[in-house]
Amino acid sequence: MAFTLTMPEIGETVTEGTIEHWLKQPGDKVAKYEPIVEVDTDKVTVELPSPVSGTLKEILVAEGETVEIGAQLAVIDEVAGETPADISLPASDAEKATPAAPLSSPPGSKKSRASKGTRRATPRVRHLAEELGVDLSAVTGTGPGARIVEDDVRAAASGADSPRAADEEAIPLTGIRRTIAQRMSASAFSAPTAWLAMEADVTGLVNLRKSERDAFRDRHGVDLTYLPFMAHSVSQSLLDHPFLNASWGEDQILLKKRINLGIAVATERGLLVPVIPDADKLSVSALAKAMTELGERARANKLQLKDVQGGTFTLDNTGAFGSLISQPIINLGQSAIITMEAITKQPRVVDDDAIAVRSVVALGLSFDHRVLDGHQAGDFLQDVKRRMEAFEQDTDFE
Amino acid sequence: MTQDTAATPICDVRWLGRLDYDEVWDLQRDLARQRAAGDIPDTLLLLEHEPVFTTGRADVARNLRVSPESLGAPLVRSDRGGDITFHGPGQLVVYPIVNLRAAGIGVAAYVRSLEEVVTRTLDRCGIEAGLDCGRPGVWVGDDKIAAIGVRVGRPLGGSGAWVTTHGLALNVDVDLDWFTKIVACGISDRGVTSMAHLTGQAPAVREVAQMISRDFADVFRRDVSPQTP
Numbered sequence: 001m002a003f004t005l006t007m008p009e010i011g012e013t014v015t016e017g018t019i020e021h022w023l024k025q026p027g028d029k030v031a032k033y034e035p036i037v038e039v040d041t042d043k044v045t046v047e048l049p050s051p052v053s054g055t056l057k058e059i060l061v062a063e064g065e066t067v068e069i070g071a072q073l074a075v076i077d078e079v080a081g082e083t084p085a086d087i088s089l090p091a092s093d094a095e096k097a098t099p100a101a102p103l104s105s106p107p108g109s110k111k112s113r114a115s116k117g118t119r120r121a122t123p124r125v126r127h128l129a130e131e132l133g134v135d136l137s138a139v140t141g142t143g144p145g146a147r148i149v150e151d152d153v154r155a156a157a158s159g160a161d162s163p164r165a166a167d168e169e170a171i172p173l174t175g176i177r178r179t180i181a182q183r184m185s186a187s188a189f190s191a192p193t194a195w196l197a198m199e200a201d202v203t204g205l206v207n208l209r210k211s212e213r214d215a216f217r218d219r220h221g222v223d224l225t226y227l228p229f230m231a232h233s234v235s236q237s238l239l240d241h242p243f244l245n246a247s248w249g250e251d252q253i254l255l256k257k258r259i260n261l262g263i264a265v266a267t268e269r270g271l272l273v274p275v276i277p278d279a280d281k282l283s284v285s286a287l288a289k290a291m292t293e294l295g296e297r298a299r300a301n302k303l304q305l306k307d308v309q310g311g312t313f314t315l316d317n318t319g320a321f322g323s324l325i326s327q328p329i330i331n332l333g334q335s336a337i338i339t340m341e342a343i344t345k346q347p348r349v350v351d352d353d354a355i356a357v358r359s360v361v362a363l364g365l366s367f368d369h370r371v372l373d374g375h376q377a378g379d380f381l382q383d384v385k386r387r388m389e390a391f392e393q394d395t396d397f398e
Numbered sequence: 399m400t401q402d403t404a405a406t407p408i409c410d411v412r413w414l415g416r417l418d419y420d421e422v423w424d425l426q427r428d429l430a431r432q433r434a435a436g437d438i439p440d441t442l443l444l445l446e447h448e449p450v451f452t453t454g455r456a457d458v459a460r461n462l463r464v465s466p467e468s469l470g471a472p473l474v475r476s477d478r479g480g481d482i483t484f485h486g487p488g489q490l491v492v493y494p495i496v497n498l499r500a501a502g503i504g505v506a507a508y509v510r511s512l513e514e515v516v517t518r519t520l521d522r523c524g525i526e527a528g529l530d531c532g533r534p535g536v537w538v539g540d541d542k543i544a545a546i547g548v549r550v551g552r553p554l555g556g557s558g559a560w561v562t563t564h565g566l567a568l569n570v571d572v573d574l575d576w577f578t579k580i581v582a583c584g585i586s587d588r589g590v591t592s593m594a595h596l597t598g599q600a601p602a603v604r605e606v607a608q609m610i611s612r613d614f615a616d617v618f619r620r621d622v623s624p625q626t627p
Contacts, residue, residue, distance in 0.1 A: 044547075
């Protein structure tokens with residue numbers, strides 16, 4: 001009696017498999033449950049046993065061919081009178097309730113970011129969903145790669161994730177959004193943050209940049225902005241104010257020996273803070289090149305992990321979007337963050353009590369009051385201000 | 399430690415140190431038979447290999463960048479899924495011997511769960527890793543940090559047990575030069591990275607083994623046996 005071996009179900013999202021290797025050839029005897037063929041699915045080789053005893057009569061699918069579940073693989077001349085064994089590897093009921101879901105993409109790929117209603121979940125989470133009576137197909141995953149995590153299931157169970165109103169849209173969190181959220185919350189809710197701001201008269205700097213901008217682009221191929229001047233002033237000032245280049249360690253304060261300056265960069269994916277290592281050892285011109293390069297890589301989504309790690313102090317260029325004054329949140333693991341606001345022309349009283357049109361900018365500093373006090377922060381900010389005001393049209397910044 | 403095994407299955411965790419590939423392969427087959435017979439619980443083998451290149455059944459030659467003689471380490475044709483890869487010192491190798499039928503999961507969910515385990519361990523070390531549509535393994539940016547290759551067999555046929563062998567390899571502080579000799583996993587446009595390469599320093603392989611056994615227990619809902627590595 002001829003028995004036809006078909007491709008069994010071997011996993012909840014597996015729809016096909018590649019015949020990798022026939023362990024038996026036509027004419028070979030095969031015992032019930034004896035491995036007969038190896039099938040390759042994504043990264044998994046599955047050994048299929050024969051459901052019946054008998055003789056392998058004919059192989060219907062050659063090695064290397066890919067077939068769908070249910071496809072006929074071989075004909076076995078079976079010994080009469082036995083019940084074929086079930087050789088499928090059925091998914092549990094919980095898994096059957098969670099149909100195929102898109103896999104996540106690598107960090108940066110936009111493909112999976114927009115995917116909604118993904119149903120990926122680990123066995124543990126599935127089990128929890130079963131216990132709490134939550135239908136995973138109705139849960140939006142907030143874990144890495146939009147996977148459903150325990151919190152999502154609990155939130156769904158408590159009704160927090162009840163069916164959304166038609167005038168709302170749920171955006172699944174991306175990895176970077178989640179990281180920003182966690183770090184900002186951790187910083188904001190742990191560091192008692194104090195804030196102060198000073199105004200710097202940067203008329204000299206504005207003149208310097210105006211006269212050097214074209215020549216600089218010719219020499220170095222990058223646009224000369226105000227930010228590298230600020231980065232230079234900050235890095236040099238940090239040398240004299242170690243508590244600004246430090247972190248809070250619960251029972252100690254950690255002073256950082258290197259000055260690794262993080263630069264906040266807005267990207268399509270969200271805020272990124274690439275780091276310029278040893279920024280205090282670089283000239284304005286070298287900083288300009290480093291920042292241009294990091295900014296381009298950040299926006300092109302080409303930063304490596306090492307590019308965003310190890311920062312000891314952060315510079316936030318809030319003036320880039322026109323802010324006059326802002327109160328940034330300290331980057332987690334650092335003791336302070338400085339902003340450079342927008343440079344504007346303002347009437348100001350100058351030395352001989354005359355009123356003149358000057359270019360001014362606000363510099364804002366948020367600092368962790370556990371690590372340092374206002375006078376230290378003020379001294380530091382005074383130094384930065386003094387350096388920014390010292391740039392003149394003929395300053396050599398190479 | 400007495401446990402209600404029906405509620406939370408036990409998983410034995412064994413740290414094996416550094417071993418030859420063949421030796422562990424034999425051990426896995428032996429353990430898989432014992433697992434199918436119900437003589438042992440699911441078992442997690444944690445180890446390092448001596449330098450070795452291994453392949454699945456896929457065509458080997460096209461994924462070698464140098465001749466087999468100049469690889470500098472043995473080339474073993476394994477019986478796992480997946481393509482060519484390298485194992486060696488500084489890489490944590492994890493071989494879960496798991497009865498999938500008892501665990502109630504299929505092969506795809508199993509692979510996804512392995513990826514989740516690695517992602518969690520990397521997260522503890524401050525590395526944000528991700529997955530890639532259609533490309534198993536765990537990635538950091540465009541570089542692969544953990545490779546996955548699994549075999550599912552029925553060592554005792556009629557017992558109904560589907561038991562996994564092989565598993566995953568996580569690059570902790572492995573010499574990445576080895577990977578320049580192959581097209582790792584048959585993917586030519588991607589690189590390979592390690593925890594040490596990404597962070598400048600990595601925990602010892604054995605420390606990572608401890609972390610990963612905890613995350614494995616968590617993801618697979620297991621009570622790990624007292625003999626954690």
